[in-house]
Amino acid sequence: MGLPVVGMVGGGQLSRMTHQAAIALGLSLRVLADKTHDSAALVANGVEIGDHTSLEDLRAFAAGCEVVTFDHEHVPGGLIEGLEADGTKVHPGSVALRHAQDKLVMRERLAGLGIPVPAFLPVATVADVVGFAHHNGWPVVLKAATGGYDGKGVWVVRDADEAAEIVASGMRLLAEALVPLRRELAAVVARSPYGQAAAWPVVETVQADGICVEVVAPAPGLSEVRALEAQGLALRLAQELDVVGVLAVELFETDDGILVNELAMRPHNSGHWTIEGSRTSQFEQHLRAVLDYPLGATTMAAPVVVMANVLGGLVDGLDERLHMLFARDPALKIHLYGKEVRPGRKIGHVTALGSDLQDVRRRAREGAAYLKDGTWLS
């Protein structure tokens, strides 16, 4: 058909769901996976097994693709530059992606752009941390500049002794002020090489132990002014950082306004609700963006949409729990990632749609909790 070939590095659930979206567009995602039983490797036809930290493997993979994109941030920037030097089209590019790979680079760039972020400082010694606390108070948040995700690589320390344990690791660290937040929000947008951009409604993300457990679209009670501010900020960042593809901006909402927490330059957990909840899903949009197709409409398909993550609980009996849940809530949309169940592991998500916030939220929570361990919340 003469349609282009998109390659995605990483075989996780984001690749899996991007492949689903690719099928509708007449495409078939090529996936570079670590293992044959990776989530996306189970369902895609064009799977290559290789090491995403090997330039040789990345080059071999890229050779069959018209554009290469990512389901995670773990490909070293130098290797992405290597692909770019070969003439491979990589979206997002290495320069943009650095801001999702290195929290210190991101913080410094955003501060330079005048975008509100928590007070921060690169720290290498306990004295640095104590000095930071002197101005910003204890507790202090210490973050690994690179490699963290889902709450990993983030520590809240209450004094110099606790800080010393983390500093002793030798990691590149930054200290951040602990923000007195009301809640967390996310602004998810997409941008194409042509410069077209589109924003979904701002969502509320509910975290537990540093892991997102629930996303509510649109964020309940968010004023239009603040919603537009958050969307505008994300769209501006997409442009300033030259992001191509989906950009998820995780935000803290405080009494004084919004601050940027993290960036992700790929489909993101805070956008899974768009599969059924928006006219264009984040997965389709990511493909449209990296292929430089005009972007799709981001209007909501229902007044309220709630997504809840299914975290691994009981290892056995998932099939039976699925039966029971289908029977209990025939309108709930269930997404399983084909991953082995391990306690706490994200193995899927559920999405409920409707018009009554409390009801939709209850259905999503109940569904996710039941799939986890077979008990009904209500």
Add this chain to the structure above:
Amino acid sequence: MGLPVVGMVGGGQLSRMTHQAAIALGLSLRVLADKTHDSAALVANGVEIGDHTSLEDLRAFAAGCEVVTFDHEHVPGGLIEGLEADGTKVHPGSVALRHAQDKLVMRERLAGLGIPVPAFLPVATVADVVGFAHHNGWPVVLKAATGGYDGKGVWVVRDADEAAEIVASGMRLLAEALVPLRRELAAVVARSPYGQAAAWPVVETVQADGICVEVVAPAPGLSEVRALEAQGLALRLAQELDVVGVLAVELFETDDGILVNELAMRPHNSGHWTIEGSRTSQFEQHLRAVLDYPLGATTMAAPVVVMANVLGGLVDGLDERLHMLFARDPALKIHLYGKEVRPGRKIGHVTALGSDLQDVRRRAREGAAYLKDGTWLS
């Protein structure tokens, strides 16, 4: 994860879209395809290449599956019986499927059930046809009892000479009265082995040259009484014929009521609109049914949904046309099947959703026509 394996015989677009739905359920469809570049074979991981008219190939394929289902009606009934005799779970089963494979068997069974069908008669000679015309008038519709689809295997003959040409072929034929129809409708339902059944809203199907070109959900102006009658008829047929999976009942609407035209026991073109247009798509529902999961909600996701088939036109430039169409209508949902473009071949479909019938219909028609040959209808 201990989830079951579903195998689908046939590598067409119905398998392709069923695979998309399987991914969400944590599954990966196994596909028995004719060729590696079949529509579903391009996107699924578990593809076997084989001959669906070979019991050996079917057996080898079935060995890895917990349930076997079909994307077409072309597997000979005797071979399906062979699989059943092996103890393979086949849905729909050979007894049900015969009514979708043999129009004469179907007509006789439906007439026996008192379900309204056009006047019909098995015919083997020109004299048989002339005799039928004597009671029912010319023209007469001649149909091949087996093997027809998309208008193939159906002839409208105006006199004995025209009938003679068809009869000379030696095919098993039936004669049918040409029904003075207002329009065509379809009632699509699904049924599980447990006996649970669910119906989508009745749709209007618009045909050109025997091929469905457009489906409007719900059927405009259809009275509630007639809609319930059509749904009830389809649900009753699903039960009487012991159908497991999706059953599409194609109907003629006349001044006097509805008559059954054809049956299909698989996801069907008249149900493609459900992908975005219903809370549960026909593809997900087919999987839920053949796996004996409780069925999903069939409520509509928008007040009006129109699907238009994309028939092959210009062979070159599809990617450019896709660009233009995305730009013109960012809310249109496009589904391409990965098939080589050949004039008149179904290569995809588009779906528009909204609340104004005329507008939604215009968008779907315009999108499908533009993808075909790059001209705007309006």
